[in-house]
Amino acid sequence: MIDITRLLEEMSSTELRLAIQVQTKLISLIREFLLREKFVELLPVIISPITDPLTDFRVRGEVECYGYKYQITKSMIFHKQTALKAFPRIFCFSPNVRIEPAERQNSGRHLIEFVQLDLEVREASREDVLGLGERLFSYVIEGIRRGADEELTLLGRKLPEFKPPFERITYEEAVREFGQDFELKLSAARQEPVWLLDFPLEVREFYDREYNNRPGVLVDMDLIYPEGYGEALSGGEREYQVERIQERIRKKGINPEAYAIYLKLAESGLYPSAGFGFGIERLTRFVCGLKDIGRTRLFAKKPAQFSL
Ligand code: ASN
Secondary structure: OHHHHHHHHOOOOHHHHHHHHHOOOOOOOOHHEEEOOOEOOOOOEEEEEEOOOOOOOEOOOEEOOOEEEEEEOOOOOHHHHHOOOOOEEEEEEEEEOOOOOOHHHHHHOOOOOOEEEEEEEOOOHHHHHHHHHHHHHHHHHHHHHHHOOOHHHOOOOOOOOOOOOOOOEEEHHHHHOOOOOOOOHHHHHHHHHHHHOOOOOOOOOOOEEEEOOOOOOEEEEEOOOOOOOOEEEEEEEOOOOOOHHHHHHHOOOOOOOHHHHHHHHHOOOOOOOEEEEHHHHHHHHHHHHOOOHHHHOOOOEEEEOOOO
16 A cells, blocks of 8 residues: 555655755756757657666566557666767656665665666767766756755755866775775765776676776776765766677677667667766755655655555
């Protein structure tokens, strides 16, 4: 059953209302920044024959219409790459559904339905989108510090100023310093955002590009929030040559038939590109200094919880 008491409590929560007012400003600042950078905004794709494979424990959300099978979007990665055939710089506020394990219900960071700012840039390198990400992040934080000071004061949040360039650390260095499960430890140990670079091939999806001269290492990145808030954004350079994509799909043990459409598109020629996805609820959580991601949106759906 849906917990009506919780739902009504949410509708009357001052904290939640303040967070959503801040979020409205965040979204507006992001748009303002990206439009100035000559990006085009795409409308989100909610169902598609293909979506981000992500890791196996996440169940496929499927919808059948007219005898065709669609999947519910886990990320618009393949649509982003395809859309670059039409426009050189694109972004989308993209709703994603990821059926996370029930144990993550109270992680404070996981919702099974969330929105990410997903963007992609034709012929860009990781360095290009890393710079863009830093500028976007600093712009948005500065805009909120100035434009939402009332809300932040009421939320009891002191938001520091962040000046790029941000620190960089490789995945290998992070493991050495904090062990395999390093994300929250690294995040808690920092007062400024930090870039995490060069993930090993096994822990990411097949579309992030492998270095030409470093087999098994990817030209990708995450931005990690300070103060223990964990991951902010995730992205990298992409594979775009059909043979390399086929090889990476094979290495993941995925049946290439499942991605036949994508492989056809790659055969027709994809642009080299780089991009990232930036979680809006997590950004709201960080900016507002909230413990619980359930307080960053109405109708929040935590793992294994039935909600409106
Ligand atoms: N949006 C991410 C990216 O651009 C992918 C994801 O959400 N898994 O790399």
